[in-house]
Amino acid sequence: MGTMVEGGLMGGSEPTVPVPSPDLEITSFQNPRVKLARALRDRRDRDREGLFLVEGYRELLRAAEAQAPVQELFFCPDWFQGSNEGRLLARWRELGARLIQVPGPVFERMSYRDRPEGLLGLCAQERMTLEDLPLSANPFLVVAEAIEKPGNLGTILRSADAAGLDGVIVADAKTDLFNPNVVRASIGT
Structure with missing residues (x-):
């Protein structure tokens, strides 16, 4: 062993x-x-x-x-x-x-x-469209756009998870959700 x-x-x-x-x-x-x-x-x-x-x-x-x-x-x-x-x-x-x-x-x-x-x-990688997003009766979402630093996006994801939000919508196709610094800052959220 x-x-x-x-x-x-x-x-x-x-x-x-x-x-x-x-x-x-x-x-x-x-x-x-x-x-x-x-x-x-x-x-x-x-x-x-x-x-x-x-x-x-x-x-x-x-x-x-x-x-x-x-x-x-x-x-x-x-x-x-x-x-x-x-x-x-x-x-x-x-x-x-x-x-x-x-x-x-x-x-x-x-x-x-x-x-x-x-x-x-x-x-x-698992990507979700807006149609796939499970929402509560009164959804609470964060919309993020043009986040320059990957670590900042990870922190937003972690904070949204901790606050019990329904989801985070990233409205910028250039943002790399799977950047190692996003993953690290989100602590695996």
């Missing part, structure tokens, strides 16, 4: 959970899965592949709570920052994600963060 970790998803005194055995181990920088994860830093590649990156413990925890369509989850125990990663990986396996273990240098090449946390998910 791999590394042992303690605590529940958010900490606490739950029993130690082993890091699950990977479905696949990749050690090469030249592996097509590694190259794909690296390519997804670029918007054109994200749009062409219909995938985006979710990196970090908190972001992947929120994504698991929302049952986001993470297809593959790369992990590197050497980079883990806490003691709950094993439980989170087990949860993602239950949700159908393929767990792929990589060594530190390979993970570092895939990561877009300065300080990687050892968890990186490849998630399918």
